Amino acid sequence: MLLRMSSLFLRTLRDDPADAEVPSHKLLVRAGYVRRVAPGIYSWLPLGKIVLENVARVVREEMNRMGGQEVLFPALLPREYYEATGRWTEYGDNIFRLKDRKGGDYLLGPTHEELFTDMVKSEYSSYKDFPVTLYQIQTKYRDEARPRAGILRGREFVMKDSYSFDLDDDGLKRSYEQHREAYIKIFDRLGLRYKIVFATSGAMGGSASEEFLAPTPTGEDTFVNCHTCGYAANAEAVTTPAPAARAIEGLPAQQVLDTPGTPTIETLVDFLNTNNGLGITAADTLKNVVFKVTYPGSDKAELLVVGVPGDREVDAKRLEAALAPGEAAIFEEFHKQPGLVKGYIGPQVLKDLGIRYLVDPRVVTGTAWVTGANEAGKHAVNVVAGRDFHPDGTIEAAEVRAGDTCPRCGSELSLDRGIEIGHIFQLGRKYADAASLDALGPDGKPVRITMGSYGVGVSRSVAVIAEQWHDELGLVWPREVAPADVHIVGTGKDNQIEVALQLATELEARGLRVLVDDRPSVSPGVKFKDAELLGLPTILVIGRGLAQGVAELRDRVTGEKQEIPIAEAVERIAALV
Numbered sequence: 383m384l385l386r387m388s389s390l391f392l393r394t395l396r397d398d399p400a401d402a403e404v405p406s407h408k409l410l411v412r413a414g415y416v417r418r419v420a421p422g423i424y425s426w427l428p429l430g431k432i433v434l435e436n437v438a439r440v441v442r443e444e445m446n447r448m449g450g451q452e453v454l455f456p457a458l459l460p461r462e463y464y465e466a467t468g469r470w471t472e473y474g475d476n477i478f479r480l481k482d483r484k485g486g487d488y489l490l491g492p493t494h495e496e497l498f499t500d501m502v503k504s505e506y507s508s509y510k511d512f513p514v515t516l517y518q519i520q521t522k523y524r525d526e527a528r529p530r531a532g533i534l535r536g537r538e539f540v541m542k543d544s545y546s547f548d549l550d551d552d553g554l555k556r557s558y559e560q561h562r563e564a565y566i567k568i569f570d571r572l573g574l575r576y577k578i579v580f581a582t583s584g585a586m587g588g589s590a591s592e593e594f595l596a597p598t599p600t601g602e603d604t605f606v607n608c609h610t611c612g613y614a615a616n617a618e619a620v621t622t623p624a625p626a627a628r629a630i631e632g633l634p635a636q637q638v639l640d641t642p643g644t645p646t647i648e649t650l651v652d653f654l655n656t657n658n659g660l661g662i663t664a665a666d667t668l669k670n671v672v673f674k675v676t677y678p679g680s681d682k683a684e685l686l687v688v689g690v691p692g693d694r695e696v697d698a699k700r701l702e703a704a705l706a707p708g709e710a711a712i713f714e715e716f717h718k719q720p721g722l723v724k725g726y727i728g729p730q731v732l733k734d735l736g737i738r739y740l741v742d743p744r745v746v747t748g749t750a751w752v753t754g755a756n757e758a759g760k761h762a763v764n765v766v767a768g769r770d771f772h773p774d775g776t777i778e779a780a781e782v783r784a785g786d787t788c789p790r791c792g793s794e795l796s797l798d799r800g801i802e803i804g805h806i807f808q809l810g811r812k813y814a815d816a817a818s819l820d821a822l823g824p825d826g827k828p829v830r831i832t833m834g835s836y837g838v839g840v841s842r843s844v845a846v847i848a849e850q851w852h853d854e855l856g857l858v859w860p861r862e863v864a865p866a867d868v869h870i871v872g873t874g875k876d877n878q879i880e881v882a883l884q885l886a887t888e889l890e891a892r893g894l895r896v897l898v899d900d901r902p903s904v905s906p907g908v909k910f911k912d913a914e915l916l917g918l919p920t921i922l923v924i925g926r927g928l929a930q931g932v933a934e935l936r937d938r939v940t941g942e943k944q945e946i947p948i949a950e951a952v953e954r955i956a957a958l959v
């Protein structure tokens with residue numbers, strides 16, 4: 383491959399685009415790799431398309447190596463498939479829906495479990511056919527609430543999705559492990575730094591699940607990390623170690639106090655410390671938040687009170703994951719629920735009201751709390767779990783903080799931000815059940831198939847690589863994904879450009895991918911700036927040294943520069959690749 387800057391369809395920009403906040407977005411636009419069409423919808427220019435294809439190639443090679451077989455499904459899909467699994471409704475506003483000329487409902491596929499399941503069902507029927515893993519690299523559509531950061535969170539994006547089909551749980555575990563290993567190879571080859579973290583399987587209803595998160599300060603996912611034992615989990619999946627239950631005997635009796643004008647934790651703590659000399663902190667209070675929980679596609683709705691230590695908020699994402707597929711909304715219609723007094727809710731009455739009450743795992747039997755007394759302007763102290771109230775269970779919904787206790791080893795957890803680049807999970811039989819996907823076993827009896835589902839953000843990876851690999855001058859591509867191996871810059875009034883082109887041709891003949899700056903009337907300064915911005919790993923400058931037979935070899939990663947004889951340039955560069 384030989385690309386000539388004199389004819390390459392490329393315009394670099396001097397300034398950052400006005401709508402860009404994160405480095406990858408700024409640089410990919412400035413370097414002419416992508417262009418915005420609409421929010422979350424981008425076009426790929428020639429250099430960007432090459433990088434995207436390089437990422438896809440690495441993914442494809444590793445998927446094939448692990449025994450996956452590539453297929454391709456349409457993006458435009460009829461409603462029926464998603465109706466059968468309930469996801470036509472479950473997806474809500476997140477999918478693009480459209481109608482054909484006859485009024486039939488269609489959607490643009492956000493993910494393809496249904497289609498894969500159906501295809502396997504129609505082609506395979508015997509236990510001898512299994513296991514099988516199929517994958518595709520395809521464009522997905524999701525009407526994301528907040529498309530962001532260029533191609534990082536698009537509404538149209540390229541994903542590799544694969545699905546494993548096994549006869550039993552052990553088979554599924556094997557398929558899952560194979561994917562895990564393949565993903566490690568993929569992300570290593572892409573030059574990405576990442577962390578494998580425990581995840582919840584959420585609405586998909588599976589068991590084991592892990593995410594590959596690329597740590598970056600601009601990431602939208604929060605995850606915890608234990609530097610002592612290596613435990614890592616996304617915020618939704620972190621478990622809170624419960625302290626041991628304590629003896630109830632001998633604890634002072636519950637006492638109701640007048641606390642006028644204290645509907646918030648802050649005002650309450652302040653009041654009790656000033657007026658009652660208690661010396662408490664927010665962590666000694668029990669905050670009770672009321673939610674209305676609904677279930678997609680069902681009329682069922684219930685009230686749920688969640689109790690968390692008062693120094694913590696209920697984290698909406700953790701709550702959502704804990705209740706999935708149920709959806710929780712803050713309850714505001716207090717006039718419709720006598721017994722619940724806004725700002726003064728305590729758990730003592732919830733059993734009598736028939737309202738479900740779930741608490742943070744720290745609220746164990748024998749712990750005493752300051753909480754609402756279910757009367758305006760009154761709170762109760764010494765309210766003991768297991769004596770004065772009896773929760774219906776625990777829920778992981780309180781916010782997670784740096785310094786929280788590691789559930790595995792007890793050390794302090796740190797909190798980091800990352801971007802999800804891959805996700806593997808054991809789906810189990812949800813889709814196989816919906817489609818009655820069975821294989822006929824050796825004894826003639828049907829065996830229900832168990833599935834795994836695995837995704838890689840192909841277009842997102844391009845942005846994440848850029849996010850992790852850049853400096854103040856521009857992009858710095860790892861060789862495996864770089865749009866070319868070497869960027870040859872010819873600059874000067876003698877025959878520098880001719881020599882540059884000649885070297886480019888020789889390198890191309892050796893199988894290298896070469897970009898040569900052969901623009902006749904562009905200043906050396908502009909050419910150097912472009913070379914740094916475009917970010918190819920090796921830069922060779924044919925300039926003033928030509929008369930002495932020397933060129934300058936630059937390493938874009940280290941910034942190191944050295945003079946080398948032009949006669950050796952081809953050998954030297956070929957050896958680098």
Ligand code: ATP
Binds near residue numbers: 836
């Ligand atoms: P996120 O939490 O970032 O929205 P997700 O949990 O919805 O991701 P999956 O449905 O598991 O993601 O999709 C598989 C992979 O596809 C993700 O790991 C991610 O790399 C990529 N991906 C998901 N949504 C987008 C998007 N809007 N734009 C680009 N890539 C995406």
Ligand code: MG
């Ligand atoms: Mg998503």
